Amino acid sequence: MNNKQLNSSVPTKISDRISSPVFTEAVKVETREFDQLISAIARDAEKRRSSGNEAHPYFAMDLIRQSRLGALRLPVERGGGGANIRELFQVIIQLAEADPDVAHSLRAHYSFVEDLLISPVNEQRDTWLQKIADGEIIGNAFTELSSKDVGNMVFETTLSPDGDGYRLNGTKYFSTGTMYADSVLVTASTLDGNPVSVIISTDREGVIIEDDWDGIGQRLTGSGTTHLKNVFVKKEEVTVKRDEKTPFNSYLQLYLHAVITGIMRNIVTDAASLVLKRSRTFSFAAADTAAADPQLQQIIGHISSSAFAAEATVLAAAETLDIAVNSAVDGIIDYALSHNASLRTSQAKVIIDNMALQASTQLFEVGGASATRQSANLDRHWRNIRTIASHNPTVYKARAIGNYIVNGTELPVKQVYF
Template sequence: MSNKDQLSTKTKLKWNDLLFSTLFTKPVKVGTPELDHLISEVARDAKERRSSGNEANPYFAFELIRQSRLGALRIPVELGGGGANIRELFQVIIQLAEADPDVAHSLRAHNSFVEDLLISPDNEKRKTWIQRITDGEIIGNAVTEISSRNVGTNLYETTLSPDGDGYRLNGTKYFSTGTLFADSVLVKASKLDGIPVTVLIPTDREGVVIEDDWDGIGQRLTGSGTTHLKNVFVKKEEVTVNSNDKTPFNSYLQLYLHAVITGIVRNIVTDAATLLHNRSRTFSFAAADTAAADPQLQQIIGQLSSSAFAAEAIVLAAAETLDIAVDSAASGNIDYALSHNASLRAAQAKVVIDNIALQASTQLFEVGGASATRQSAKLDRHWRNIRTLASHNPTVYKARAIGDYIVNGTELPVKQVYF
């Protein structure tokens, strides 16, 4: 299934106006005008689609991302990438989520793949994929299955069976966030002997069917639909036997979600200020004649701004512990204690950020009056998006695990999976 086949001629022509320019001649880097321009274009496109009332997928944004090679931001400069550390990447994800949280979220699997790639042994497969990513390729995921097994197990109903010089892949995956916009998809499966494997194949290969059927209340345009794998031929070199040794904890995937939530909170602050400036009248018992001069409404804006600052500071502080853990990698394996600390900080970030972000998405309406609840304003999108992201794994489990660690020294569970 080709993603581009779904696009109208009008949209394709829109791309041509910008995409075939010479704006992005090399991968974007942190702190450059090119990156600023990319993010502003993503924001403009999101606003345009939202105001038109057309819930169209962000294909335009993903073509910009391909051209700018934003997906190579973490790859070292000497290998053709942007050379960012994890903290810098998460800062960019926050900015991108402020522009369009669907786009930022849709890159989660891709960025996680790049992270694993960077600590993998230096071999031809690694070199090939680094080159493909620095050329602009985007990776999606097909991991989650709906079954009776607990989330996070390493057993899959999707099977990889021998077939001549290769294999055949069969199964159904759900919540395939970002795969609709991706060039290749990372699939978790089990061989007939039960050994878990990772398969990396093109999204347009025969038998790969990507459905845009995600019907969640939020993050509606993340391509988080169903992926059907119908007797897909897989080459031997496209299969890797899973290893659980590299990263004991998946704190990266968890913290990524809260970078997206933080970007949404930043957007809430902007929307709140805009609401205040656009109000031409206020209530008879208000403290000032105009909404912008009302000290109580100003206080709410101040609280929202402070929440955004706190969330960003927490995410970036936790990202620094991830940088430390990844920098400790030796022979592809990350130091266990440092990885545990990063997982602890990501869990603590979730417990706090979920609360202040959901509160901020409600406080927004305090500055707008009844007119802010109009469907055309689409301000409810913030709560719906935050609620959807925060629901990936329950806060109560994280809070309990943190408490057990603080009180009894019980370490957090390993290999938590959050797709």
């Protein structure tokens, strides 16, 4: 029996109107199959938006399972796509351009995969790598509202012994992507206060997932509440805690800005479409048509340049993550390389947040008053960017960067981004 409790019904007609690509192996970057996947997800997102009921992206998530996009970072010989981190982040940007909710929903999944790839070889690791190669999607249950200091790795959710296994009890919030996932990675504390993680099926008895996320943006990321009510956990489902892998969580932060960058690419497309569709212009405009207006052209040029700069910045930071991850020995990443990746990722956040929010506002300068109609839904870009950027306040990042540049004080190690 499936114990997921969702407040929204699964759309049954949208996917029927969209041709589904057929996948015979794990999708790889820059292939015809990958292009077909992204196109199908984009068409589904557009149809769901136009239906006016904000239906959840179940069809897109099923396509991701079928294509094994979640295995993109796995070596080809393990059934994956063989991509490096830079290539993965390029994919996330493209996926977010097609549907930012879908891209965001996979954040915990790809982070879990990255942890597996740098972990020492063991049976548990091999089991999960195979499940991911088969298309399984992983969600997260990390955040607790009671935490006074995010990242302190002390949880009210408890894992207590019970015969040959354990019992898991607690409540997690902002469980992004979990309502679409097959399994969920849950952080908890043992009875003696030690942090621990477990990975269990989302349809396990006692796992209740609420679709109660009411944010102004990223509304369909499945970022609801996860209740864990006396859930039985097998011994082999207990994993090591996440913070043993690397001193910094740059990956999780940069992922958010890859999603923002994808949204910026979509803003460029929408800006051009607005201008081309305008049949009239202002009496004091510099041209007879909106498309010929040099001032509107200049605004779109600025938006396009911002999107390019954001993408280049994300990919440059991703390259430092590649270097850091490739240094891993027995699951431990070189500290200096990890710090450099954290620095570059933080710098990316500080500049991209501002550029993206500005671009989402400039969009309305080329569309006129008609662009503000609710039916146009163009405000979604600002709402989505504002929601993602709010995960980690820019002011703290900028200060930490400045303190490092001026005084040589390294960035804080304790950084968790869920």
